[in-house]
Amino acid sequence: MLVFILAVVAAVGAVFAAAFLFRKSRHGTDDRGHSSTTAGHAGSMLSSLFLLAFAIAIVLPWTAADSARQNTQTESQAITDAYWAAAALPAPAGTQVQASLRDYVRFIVDNEWKLMAKGRLSQEGWARLDTLRAQVTSLQVSGTAAETARSTVLDRIRDMSSARGQRAVDAKTRPPQGLMILTIITAILVCAFPFLAGARPRGMALIPAAAMTAMLTVGIYLSFDISHVFSGALRVKPDAFTTAQQEFPRIPESR
Numbered sequence: 704m705l706v707f708i709l710a711v712v713a714a715v716g717a718v719f720a721a722a723f724l725f726r727k728s729r730h731g732t733d734d735r736g737h738s739s740t741t742a743g744h745a746g747s748m749l750s751s752l753f754l755l756a757f758a759i760a761i762v763l764p765w766t767a768a769d770s771a772r773q774n775t776q777t778e779s780q781a782i783t784d785a786y787w788a789a790a791a792l793p794a795p796a797g798t799q800v801q802a803s804l805r806d807y808v809r810f811i812v813d814n815e816w817k818l819m820a821k822g823r824l825s826q827e828g829w830a831r832l833d834t835l836r837a838q839v840t841s842l843q844v845s846g847t848a849a850e851t852a853r854s855t856v857l858d859r860i861r862d863m864s865s866a867r868g869q870r871a872v873d874a875k876t877r878p879p880q881g882l883m884i885l886t887i888i889t890a891i892l893v894c895a896f897p898f899l900a901g902a903r904p905r906g907m908a909l910i911p912a913a914a915m916t917a918m919l920t921v922g923i924y925l926s927f928d929i930s931h932v933f934s935g936a937l938r939v940k941p942d943a944f945t946t947a948q949q950e951f952p953r954i955p956e957s958r
Contacts, residue, residue, distance in 0.1 A: 746896050746897075749889060749892050749893055749896055750893055752885075752889050753886070753889035753890055753892075753893050756882060756885045756886040756889055757886050757889075757890075757922060757923075757926065759878075759882060760878055760882055760883060760886050760926040760930075761925075761926055761929070763878045763882075764877075764878060764926075764929045764930050764931070764932065764937060765929070765937065767873065767876045767932050768929070768932040768937050768938070768939055770873070771870070771873035771876075771932040771933070771939045772939045772943075774866055774869045774870055774873060775866075775870065775939060775941070775942075775943040775944070776943045777862075777866050778862075778863060778866030778867060778870065778943070778944075779943035779944050779946065779947045781859045781860075781862035781863045781866060782804060782807070782808060782859070782863055782944075782947055783947050783950055783951075783954075784855075784859045784862075785800075785804060785855075785856050785859035785860060785863065786801055786804050786805075786947075786951060786954050787954055788852050788855035788856045788859060789801045789804065789852070789856050789957060790852075790954055790955045790956060790957050791848060791849065791851075791852035791855075791957070792842070792844065792849060792852050792853060792856070792957050793844060793849055793957065793958075794957045794958050795957075796842050796844070796957070797852075797956075797957020797958075798956060798957045799838070800835070800838065800839060800856065800957070801951075801954075801956060801957060803831075803834070803835045803838060804835070804951075805948075805951060806831070807828075807831050807832065807835065808944050808947055808948055808951075809948070810825075810827070810828060810831060811828065811941065811944050812941045812944050812945060812948070814827075815827075815828050816933070816941045819870075819874045819933040820931070820933045820934040820938070822874050822875050822877075822931070823871070823874060823875070824867070824870065824871045824874060828867070829867075832860070832863065832864055832867065835860060836857070836860050836864075839853060839856050839857055839860065840857065873932055873933070873939075874932070874933055876931075876932060877930050877931055878930055883926070883927065883930070886923060886926060887923060890919045890920075890922075890923055893915075893919065894912075894915065894916045894919060897912065
């Protein structure tokens, strides 16, 4: 942060130094008024900088949300595959594993999803997954089919754990704070620049200025609203897990 501040100070200082030297050398002419070359150039650069920051502030959350949505599909599919594999385990062990999987999904949808909007996952969810892994690992089965089913369930639980870890990362993902601050600052400067350059709009000229300010305000609000993948207008919903819940009844139970 200190390096960034020093760079800004150095750049501003270079501009004033250049202006002083050129004035001393009597090179060029005075450039005054809101329609001057300097004002036009500065206005164009400010608009470009705002558009760049705003575009990044929109694209980053959109990409993160798409990635998080795909990850929930991967996690849900791993759970469903584990449920299918558990059906091949002998009862009552297979029935217990299937019940644990149903409870795990229900916990994600009903409890954990609300917590993810705050940027974290529940420790209880991790504990449930660890208990399920230990439950399957400790199973004593005999026969090729049962051994294969047990191995498959353990593989799918590892996939679930990996996807859950990625979901924990997704829950913490936000655009860089500096980017959001830069977007706000440039938006304010874009709105205020005509006044800073010396223009004094009156009458009907105030309408486009007011409309621009209103639209920029809405845009900034939206960029903050979609900045987190599990909250706001662009939030990822637990659709993948509710789909798994709907699929469970179609899967045969362990016998």
